[in-house]
């Protein structure tokens with residue numbers, strides 16, 4: 547396992563350079579927050595921390611939003627990198643299972659089941675999509691694509707497959723109803739559920755205030 551631990555700095559180095567030109571909704575700071583959140587959850591819930599840390603670092607290694615639109619390419623890219631670093635096969639298998647299954651694929655798509663480490667990394671990734679940081683990331687995402695904040699005429703959709711979720715070009719407020727507000731109830735670990743409560747309330751308060759200001763209803 548010590549040989550496996552030594553891989554972490556090399557993976558981090560590679561991920562920093564891969565994410566260099568990404569916008570703030572999906573930069574290395576996101577990866578680093580997910581790593582910290584995942585290690586915190588693992589401290590409480592258990593799980594193999596080397597697997598958790600490597601999977602957190604690699605969870606967006608070949609994200610469809612930045613690889614030209616190829617869906618489900620994470621496991622291939624993670625294996626390539628880990629093989630280059632001579633990681634043990636059982637570690638590669640554990641990490642690749644996680645990065646393959648981790649993503650949110652639409653409100654109408656059931657999450658794939660897997661190991662405790664998958665649950666931890668998925669919860670960590672989802673915690674970073676909600677609360678104050680989640681709001682900042684959503685508007686960064688919409689801003690980078692020139693999307694309006696809100697349009698009352700266009701309501702939220704339920705996405706029943708990854709392609710439909712991925713190709714949706716709606717306004718940013720819809721994203722709260724299509725993903726962000728749904729994540730709290732899809733958390734799988736008790737610690738993530740606990741952290742999600744406060745972040746959920748913050749988003750609900752934000753939306754209340756947003757609508758007040760949008761409709762210029764001065765109170």
Ligand code: ADP
Pocket residue numbers: 571572606609611649650671674675680683684685687688714716717718721725
């Ligand atoms: P991750 O890559 O971390 O699994 P996503 O790929 O779903 O998460 O999205 C990356 C970030 O961009 C998240 O903060 C997410 O909420 C945000 N995002 C994704 N799609 C949209 C959208 N249509 N509008 C606004 N924000 C979005």
Ligand code: NI
Pocket residue numbers: 576580605606671
């Ligand atoms: Ni992510």
